[in-house]
Amino acid sequence: MSEQSAIQQYLKQCAALIESELVKSLPAAWDVPEQLAQSMFYSLEAGGKRLRPALILTAAEAVRGSKASYDASLPVACAVEYIHTYSLVHDDLPAMDDDDYRRGKLTNHKVFGEAMAILSGDALLTHAFYLVAQAAKNNGISAETALHIVEDLAKLAGAPGMVGGQAADMLGEQGITSIEELEYIHLHKTSDLIVFSVTAGGRIGGATERQLELLETYGRNIGLAFQIQDDILDLVGDEQKLGKKTNSDVEQNKVTYPFLIGLNESKAQVERLTQEAKSAVLEAGFEKPERLLDIADYLVQRDH
Amino acid sequence: MSEQSAIQQYLKQCAALIESELVKSLPAAWDVPEQLAQSMFYSLEAGGKRLRPALILTAAEAVRGSKASYDASLPVACAVEYIHTYSLVHDDLPAMDDDDYRRGKLTNHKVFGEAMAILSGDALLTHAFYLVAQAAKNNGISAETALHIVEDLAKLAGAPGMVGGQAADMLGEQGITSIEELEYIHLHKTSDLIVFSVTAGGRIGGATERQLELLETYGRNIGLAFQIQDDILDLVGDEQKLGKKTNSDVEQNKVTYPFLIGLNESKAQVERLTQEAKSAVLEAGFEKPERLLDIADYLVQRDH
Numbered sequence: 001m002s003e004q005s006a007i008q009q010y011l012k013q014c015a016a017l018i019e020s021e022l023v024k025s026l027p028a029a030w031d032v033p034e035q036l037a038q039s040m041f042y043s044l045e046a047g048g049k050r051l052r053p054a055l056i057l058t059a060a061e062a063v064r065g066s067k068a069s070y071d072a073s074l075p076v077a078c079a080v081e082y083i084h085t086y087s088l089v090h091d092d093l094p095a096m097d098d099d100d101y102r103r104g105k106l107t108n109h110k111v112f113g114e115a116m117a118i119l120s121g122d123a124l125l126t127h128a129f130y131l132v133a134q135a136a137k138n139n140g141i142s143a144e145t146a147l148h149i150v151e152d153l154a155k156l157a158g159a160p161g162m163v164g165g166q167a168a169d170m171l172g173e174q175g176i177t178s179i180e181e182l183e184y185i186h187l188h189k190t191s192d193l194i195v196f197s198v199t200a201g202g203r204i205g206g207a208t209e210r211q212l213e214l215l216e217t218y219g220r221n222i223g224l225a226f227q228i229q230d231d232i233l234d235l236v237g238d239e240q241k242l243g244k245k246t247n248s249d250v251e252q253n254k255v256t257y258p259f260l261i262g263l264n265e266s267k268a269q270v271e272r273l274t275q276e277a278k279s280a281v282l283e284a285g286f287e288k289p290e291r292l293l294d295i296a297d298y299l300v301q302r303d304h
Numbered sequence: 305m306s307e308q309s310a311i312q313q314y315l316k317q318c319a320a321l322i323e324s325e326l327v328k329s330l331p332a333a334w335d336v337p338e339q340l341a342q343s344m345f346y347s348l349e350a351g352g353k354r355l356r357p358a359l360i361l362t363a364a365e366a367v368r369g370s371k372a373s374y375d376a377s378l379p380v381a382c383a384v385e386y387i388h389t390y391s392l393v394h395d396d397l398p399a400m401d402d403d404d405y406r407r408g409k410l411t412n413h414k415v416f417g418e419a420m421a422i423l424s425g426d427a428l429l430t431h432a433f434y435l436v437a438q439a440a441k442n443n444g445i446s447a448e449t450a451l452h453i454v455e456d457l458a459k460l461a462g463a464p465g466m467v468g469g470q471a472a473d474m475l476g477e478q479g480i481t482s483i484e485e486l487e488y489i490h491l492h493k494t495s496d497l498i499v500f501s502v503t504a505g506g507r508i509g510g511a512t513e514r515q516l517e518l519l520e521t522y523g524r525n526i527g528l529a530f531q532i533q534d535d536i537l538d539l540v541g542d543e544q545k546l547g548k549k550t551n552s553d554v555e556q557n558k559v560t561y562p563f564l565i566g567l568n569e570s571k572a573q574v575e576r577l578t579q580e581a582k583s584a585v586l587e588a589g590f591e592k593p594e595r596l597l598d599i600a601d602y603l604v605q606r607d608h
Contacts, residue, residue, distance in 0.1 A: 030464035031488075036471040040463065090426060095397075095418035114399035118422065119471050122394060123463040125426060129433045130458035133451050143447040147437050150454050154434035159344065159427040160334035167340040167423050184335075 007294040014054035018077055019045070025078045025131060039112040039120035040127075043085050046105055052084055052197040053077030058291045059201025059215060065287025072140030072204045076149060079131035080197050083157050086124035087193075089117055091166065128153065141204055149200050156196040165189030176255040183224070191223025198292075207284075214284040218292065221277035225270045226299045231256035232266055233303070241304045270300050311598040318358035322381055323349070329382045329435060343416040343424035344431075347389050350409055355603075356388055356501040357381030362595045363505025363519060369591025376444035376508045380453060383435040384501050387461050390428035391497075393421055395470065432457065445508055453504045460500040469493030480559040487528070495527025502596075511588075518588040522596065525581035529574045530603045535560035536570055537607070545608045574604050 022044050026037065056077045061067055092099040092107040093114060099107050109117035129150060136146035155161055165188025168181070176182055198219040202212050234249045235258055249256050257266040277296045281289045326348050330341065360381040365371055396403040396411040397418060403411050413421035433454060440450035459465055469492025472485070480486055502523040506516050538553045539562055553560050561570040581600045585593045 026463065032463045032468050033471045033475060035475060036463055036468060086426075090422055093422065095422060115474050116471065118394055118397065118399060119467050119474070121426075122390075122429060123467040123471075125429055126458050126462035126467065128458075129454055130462060133455035133458065136451055143451045147440055147447045147451050147454070150433055150451070151437035154430050154432075154437065155334075158430035158434065159330065159336045159340055163423055163427040163430065164336050164340060167337045167420065167427075170419050170423070171337060171339060 007291065007298045010291065011049065011051070011054050011295070011298075014057055015050035017057075017074075018050045018053045018081060021074050021078050022081060025075075025082075026127065035112065035116060036120055036123060039108060039116045040124055042111060043089050043108050043120070044081070044124070046085075047103055048084075050081060052080045052193055055194060055197035055219075055295070056080060056201040056204070058295065059198040060205035061201075062281070062286040062288050062292050063202050063205030063207045063211060069140060069204075071138040072135045073201065075131045075134040075140075076200050076204065079128040079153065080193060080200070082124045082128040082131065083153070083162075084193060086121040086128075087157075087162060087166070089121040089124065093117060096166075096170070125157075128157075135204070145203050148203055152196055152199060152203075156192040161188055161192040161196075165192065172255075179257075179260050182255060182257065182260060186224055186227040187220065190227045191220045194223040194226075195219035211284045211286070214280040217280040218277045218296070221273040221280070222296050222299055225273035225277070225296075228257045228266055228270050228273070229300050229302070231258055232263065232270070235263060238303060274300050311595065311602045314595065315353065315355070315358050315599075315602075318361055319354035321361075321378075322354045322357045322385060325378050325382050326385060329379075329386075330431065339416065339420060340424055340427060343412060343420045344428055346415060347393050347412050347424070348385070348428070350389075351407055352388075354385060356384040356497055359498060359501035359523075359599070360384060360505040360508070362599065363502040364509035365505075366585075366590040366592050366596050367506050367509030367511045367515060373444060373508075375442040376439045377505065379435045379438040379444070380504050380508065383432040383457065384497060384504070386428045386432040386435065387457070387466075388497060390425040390432075391461075391466060391470070393425040393428065397421060400470075400474070429461075432461075439508070449507050452507055456500055456503060456507075460496040465492055465496040465500075469496065476559075483561075483564050486559060486561065486564060490528055490531040491524065494531045495524045498527040498530075499523035515588045515590070518584040521584040522581045522600070525577040525584070526600050526603055529577040529581070529600075532561045532570055532574050532577070533604050533606070535562055536567065536574070539567060542607060578604050 026032065026040070057073050060073045088102060089108045091097050092102060093109055100110050101107060107117075108120065112120065132146060132150050132153060135141055135149070136143045140146075157163065165185050169185045169189055172181060172185065176185075195216050196219075198215040199212050202215045207215065231249065234246055234256070237246050239246050249259075257269065261269070274296050278293050281292045281296075286292070330336065330344070361377050364377045392406060393412045395401050396406060397413055404414050405411060411421075412424065416424070436450060436454050436457060439445055439453065440447045444450075461467065469489050473489045473493055476485060476489065480489075499520050500523075502519040503516050506519045511519065535553065538550055538560070541550050543550050553563075561573065565573070578600050582597050585596045585600075590596070
């Protein structure tokens with residue numbers, strides 16, 4: 001377990017760095033209605049693993065071989081956390097999943113009301129693109145690279161990406177019968193933002209086109225493995241470690257990987273996806289591939 | 305009235321061009337859930353004046369002196385219409401203004417349901433940034449300029465811009481007592497996206513920093529004049545020409561310019577703002593300022 005602890009510690013350091021950046025991510029000089037700003041930061045500061053921004057820093061460093069310029073990587077890392085956060089705020093709305101709590105805290109609309117939750121989600125989403133544009137300042141990346149990142153983010157978070165995954169999930173609900181449909185949802189709902197994170201990090205670190213493709217494979221596979229592992233933990237996990245009740249998927253009649261292909265085949269799938277993710281990283285010939293490999297292992301060995 | 309007819313005809317031509325572009329604005333190769341795409345296009349194709357995209361084309365041409373490259377201006381023109389459309393879809397939601405009809409058609413959530421309306425608004429907003437990134441392709445504008453436009457759009461449509469205006473409007477509701485509060489709302493809810501349009505057009509046309517400032521003044525003033533004129537028409541307009549009932553603001557106890565400063569002073573204000581807008585354009589020394597001047601006049605002379 002000592003290996004896993006090292007990567008956990010590393011991810012915690014990344015999370016702390018991201019959180020200190022998030023605090024100052026909305027220009028103080030801007031005249032923003034007080035309650036709107038409060039609503040945005042309520043959810044931005046509600047915690048979580050900060051996995052996506054950590055993957056940006058980690059991929060940039062893997063490609064470059066040394067710490068990539070924070071002037072470029074931190075704004076983009078904040079941007080992906082803004083996108084992730086807005087998606088949770090809108091997902092929790094009564095018209096969507098109708099959740100009152102997230103990570104033990106009241107959801108945004110329970111505190112600020114539905115209208116403000118819709119608007120602060122919109123504001124978080126919009127500001128993500130402002131942050132990406134900042135990455136080209138202060139000797140960060142070139143305007144071309146920043147614009148590539150804008151394009152990737154808009155695609156992977158938009159209609160053909162994360163929002164598409166959410167829509168398919170909502171439209172499918174109990175009606176999903178094939179592994180292909182379930183995979184579409186997970187690939188877009190979960191993997192696409194992870195693919196964005198590792199490829200944006202790759203672009204910041206100066207990856208070649210081939211390396212970006214391999215990072216995409218890595219991201220897609222760890223995203224999918226992460227999601228299947230979530231399904232597995234819901235069945236066989238330890239409630240205390242998870243911090244939530246198990247068997248909730250079964251109780252809610254949710255269609256999951258274990259439901260469709262069985263627990264053993266789900267575990268084998270996680271193993272296969274993780275190996276493929278690691279192979280892609282090894283094939284890419286990065287200067288410092290270790291942390292990307294460790295993160296792939298950590299995500300599926302985790303017990304919460 | 306012949307002068308006004310020429311500009312109206314010009315704006316109609318712009319609208320037709322924009323509409324033919326909007327049809328192909330989401331890459332056909334993308335795998336987007338059918339109903340999500342339908343929901344997005346239902347609102348994108350719901351009509352309207354297409355004023356904001358027309359201002360992009362017009363400002364670009366004014367600065368450049370000849371038709372600006374459509375490869376750069378059309379994607380950005382579509383982008384601003386995506387942003388405007390998403391804001392209407394989210395605004396109409398039950399938690400916001402709760403409107404069942406817009407321009408005589410059922411609102412998005414009445415046709416596709418609330419969850420899909422939230423998601424298609426999110427998808428429209430996100431895709432706007434994809435479109436801006438396209439402006440740097442096919443011999444369009446430089447990556448630097450496109451990135452400036454990304455930054456401007458994120459600011460003017462985001463927390464310190466349009467979303468901030470919506471939030472202030474919603475928080476204020478009947479409680480607004482000063483002209484300053486009302487001006488904050490209108491400047492952000494309406495003017496900011498118009499400022500974006502004319503400055504983005506200016507950037508595409510190659511405007512200097514000083515010219516961009518003057519375009520900003522122009523956009524801010526015509527946006528505010530447009531809004532006050534709306535308030536005036538609601539009081540004294542012709543129901544048949546407007547296509548909607550007048551006196552709705554009074555019936556809904558809405559705080560308007562005429563309510564706060566009186567009808568005559570409101571009319572004088574519209575006149576003053578329009579003159580200031582036109583002065584800014586004249587001061588900028590553009591190659592072809594005429595259409596920007598005509599649009600300023602048209603917006604306040606219109607009877608619907």
